[in-house]
Amino acid sequence: MKKTVRLEGLGCASCAAKIENAVAKLNGVSAASVNFVTTKMVIEGEDARMDEILTQASAIVKKVEPDVVVRKA
Amino acid sequence: MKRTRNQKRLIKTSIGAAVYALAILTRTEGNLVSFGVFIAAYFIIGGDVLFRAVRNILRGKVFDENFLMSIATIGAFIVGDFAEAVAVMLFYQVGELFQSYALDQSRKSIADLMDIRPDYANVKRGESLERVDPDAVEVGEIIVIKPGERVPLDAVVLSGSSSLDTSVLTGESLPRDVDEGDVLLSGCININGLVTARVTKEYGESTVSKILDLVENASSKKSKSENFITTFAQYYTPVVVIIAVLLALVPPLILPGATFGDWVYRGLIFLVISCPCALVISIPLSFFGGIGGASRRGILVKGSNYLEALAETEIVVFDKTGTLTRGIFRVQQIEPRGISADALLEKAVYAESYSNHPISRSLQNAYAQPIDAARIRDVEEVSGHGVTARVDGKTIVAGNAKLMRRLGIDFIEAPDVIGTVVHVAEDGAYIGHIVIADEVKEDAKRAIRELKEAGIRQIVMLTGDAKRIGERVATELGLDRVYTELLPADKVAKVEELFAEKSPRGKLAFVGDGINDAPVLARADIGIAMGALGSDAAIEAADIVIMTDEPSKIATAIRVSKKTLRIVKQNIVLALLVKGLVLLLGALGIASMWAAIFADVGVAILAILNAIRMLNVKKIK
Numbered sequence: 001m002k003k004t005v006r007l008e009g010l011g012c013a014s015c016a017a018k019i020e021n022a023v024a025k026l027n028g029v030s031a032a033s034v035n036f037v038t039t040k041m042v043i044e045g046e047d048a049r050m051d052e053i054l055t056q057a058s059a060i061v062k063k064v065e066p067d068v069v070v071r072k073a
Numbered sequence: 074m075k076r077t078r079n080q081k082r083l084i085k086t087s088i089g090a091a092v093y094a095l096a097i098l099t100r101t102e103g104n105l106v107s108f109g110v111f112i113a114a115y116f117i118i119g120g121d122v123l124f125r126a127v128r129n130i131l132r133g134k135v136f137d138e139n140f141l142m143s144i145a146t147i148g149a150f151i152v153g154d155f156a157e158a159v160a161v162m163l164f165y166q167v168g169e170l171f172q173s174y175a176l177d178q179s180r181k182s183i184a185d186l187m188d189i190r191p192d193y194a195n196v197k198r199g200e201s202l203e204r205v206d207p208d209a210v211e212v213g214e215i216i217v218i219k220p221g222e223r224v225p226l227d228a229v230v231l232s233g234s235s236s237l238d239t240s241v242l243t244g245e246s247l248p249r250d251v252d253e254g255d256v257l258l259s260g261c262i263n264i265n266g267l268v269t270a271r272v273t274k275e276y277g278e279s280t281v282s283k284i285l286d287l288v289e290n291a292s293s294k295k296s297k298s299e300n301f302i303t304t305f306a307q308y309y310t311p312v313v314v315i316i317a318v319l320l321a322l323v324p325p326l327i328l329p330g331a332t333f334g335d336w337v338y339r340g341l342i343f344l345v346i347s348c349p350c351a352l353v354i355s356i357p358l359s360f361f362g363g364i365g366g367a368s369r370r371g372i373l374v375k376g377s378n379y380l381e382a383l384a385e386t387e388i389v390v391f392d393k394t395g396t397l398t399r400g401i402f403r404v405q406q407i408e409p410r411g412i413s414a415d416a417l418l419e420k421a422v423y424a425e426s427y428s429n430h431p432i433s434r435s436l437q438n439a440y441a442q443p444i445d446a447a448r449i450r451d452v453e454e455v456s457g458h459g460v461t462a463r464v465d466g467k468t469i470v471a472g473n474a475k476l477m478r479r480l481g482i483d484f485i486e487a488p489d490v491i492g493t494v495v496h497v498a499e500d501g502a503y504i505g506h507i508v509i510a511d512e513v514k515e516d517a518k519r520a521i522r523e524l525k526e527a528g529i530r531q532i533v534m535l536t537g538d539a540k541r542i543g544e545r546v547a548t549e550l551g552l553d554r555v556y557t558e559l560l561p562a563d564k565v566a567k568v569e570e571l572f573a574e575k576s577p578r579g580k581l582a583f584v585g586d587g588i589n590d591a592p593v594l595a596r597a598d599i600g601i602a603m604g605a606l607g608s609d610a611a612i613e614a615a616d617i618v619i620m621t622d623e624p625s626k627i628a629t630a631i632r633v634s635k636k637t638l639r640i641v642k643q644n645i646v647l648a649l650l651v652k653g654l655v656l657l658l659g660a661l662g663i664a665s666m667w668a669a670i671f672a673d674v675g676v677a678i679l680a681i682l683n684a685i686r687m688l689n690v691k692k693i694k
Contacts, residue, residue, distance in 0.1 A: 009078070011172075011173055011176060012138075012350050012353075012354075013350060013353035013354040013356075013357060014303065014306045014349050014350055014352075014353040016357075017303040017306070017353065033290075033292075033293035035289065035290075035292050035293065035357075035361075036292075036354075036357040036358075037180060037183055037292060037357055037358060037361040038180075038183075038184075038289055038361075039180075040289070042290070042293065062132075063132055063133070066125065066128060066129060066132065067125070
């Protein structure tokens with residue numbers, strides 16, 4: 001299952017890479033990519049764990065870039 | 074009115090700058106009030122930076138920009154440079170503001186470039202016409218497209234006729250006329266007539282949505298330069314910070330006469346430059362600009378890595394049919410032996426009728442009558458040779474000379490003919506041949522010339538056609554090499570052979586029509602499918618998709634790729650050079666903190682501005 005979220009206020013490209021790497025390492029995630037230009041993050045992961053994955057991903061975003069707001073795309 | 078984040082920052086920074094100016098004007102050494110005004114200016118300008126620095130440290134994130142800037146400016150205060158401490162913070166904020174503005178602008182330009190999403194669809198429901206979101210329209214519903222509106226979903230015209238502007242999909246400015254029964258592709262703009270159409274694909278499957286999806290996701294396939302820089306950035310910051318600490322502490326302890334004040338200042342300069350953002354920021358922007366711009370020229374690039382690889386292409390291999398030639402075969406000659414021309418054509422058409430090969434289609438076009446499937450049995454296709462089938466109880470063999478020889482049929486060669494010859498035999502007896510020919514595209518010659526100008530070393534053509542035809546086309550177009558009479562399986566093998574001829578860094582691109590050549594498209598470094606407007610299979614199989622049938626677009630794509638990489642390289646060199654230079658001068662005590670701010674934020678702004686140039690792909694012919 002693919003889920004897309006918007007990372008509003010994403011201004012730092014190296015942070016985008018950090019977020020991408022950290023989210024990709026989460027349990028149940030098969031692939032993650034952050035598009036710095038469109039500020040979208042696409043997460044591919046197990047259907048059943050998607051809610052949990054999204055919560056963890058938001059926590060990662062908050063830690064790396066506290067000013068970025070995660071929104072539904 | 075709600076102010077944007079940038080506007081708020083601008084107001085705050087302006088007030089801070091005014092207070093700072095006051096502090097400078099009323100400056101008196103040793104006066105506590107004067108010092109207080111500097112502190113006030115500092116907090117107005119940089120309060121949020123300090124706040125974020127503390128908050129991020131509590132969250133366990135130490136080496137971030139805010140922390141580094143805070144340490145650097147507080148350090149400057151301690152060393153006694155009040156004016157400089159505030160100025161550094163001010164310039165950092167102004168720089169950040171500019172950077173944020175430039176980034177927003179470039180994102181907006183890219184969004185505009187990709188603004189081909191239809192906003193609504195006029196759906197006929199009952200008697201009324203409803204305006205709904207394209208996503209809410211189902212297959213089979215009737216939509217109305219008025220002049221000036223964008224086609225919201227792929228559909229087929231029921232009534233009305235019009236001219237369509239397809240430039241967002243193909244980059245072609247010439248309008249395309251549509252009439253009853255014609256296919257409408259979403260994303261095109263209806264220029265003049267009112268058209269009623271039946272929806273054939275839901276929005277998510279429609280052309281416009283697929284293209285947008287493809288281009289937006291293209292940057293998830295990262296280029297080598299981007300991977301290099303992100304890896305570099307991971308080491309860069311810690312290394313620079315460690316050097317900064319060593320620089321501040323070691324020399325004063327071991328060098329006679331060195332003061333902490335002087336060396337701590339040099340260390341602070343390192344801290345300011347340690348943020349890698351200037352390096353990282355412009356690379357995805359340049360690639361996205363290149364990919365977005367190419368898409369407006371009718372070239373879909375499915376990943377930054379492919380755009381990057383394109384610049385390193387040394388060998389371009391064309392599968393002749395549908396790329397250099399039109400791929401529209403027409404029956405040119407019918408030469409019967411012992412039966413009438415019509416009877417020969419009929420037998421050939423029936424034998425070939427199950428095949429979707431272009432030859433079969435051209436025979437059917439020439440025959441122009443419905444086919445009664447009940448008359449055909451036991452069809453057997455011999456790939457690269459032809460077919461055998463039972464038609465009206467008789468065994469018909471239709472195919473090339475190889476097939477005739479293989480089956481031991483006594484036939485007459487047609488040596489003087491330019492085109493593909495379909496020999497036909499009935500129950501083992503030869504009954505004549507049909508000549509079918511394909512035309513070279515007008516654009517093909519220009520494409521080959523431009524590819525050579527773009528630095529392609531070898532242009533090779535593969536074809537299943539007879540040697541004579543293939544070589545004639547190759548000479549006409551000025552190709553370097555041609556391999557003829559290939560079976561589909563031979564093409565992969567030939568491409569494998571050609572791989573050995575390129576340099577280790579060089580890339581091999583294969584250009585096909587995307588229908589029969591999926592394995593070769595996959596094997597090549599870069600698989601390019603041509604004339605893919607409306608063909609999902611080709612879009613699926615290739616790395617780069619040319620929406621029109623012009624092979625010269627491949628040369629355009631290579632030029633876009635080279636320009637993108639040039640900008641990426643300029644940015645990397647600029648950032649590394651300026652940062653390196655300021656680090657060096659900073660260590661020697663020559664550069665000031667001002668130079669450090671420039672090396673950090675200034676370079677990032679320059680890099681973004683440089684990357685924005687990529688959006689101007691219209692200028693790349």
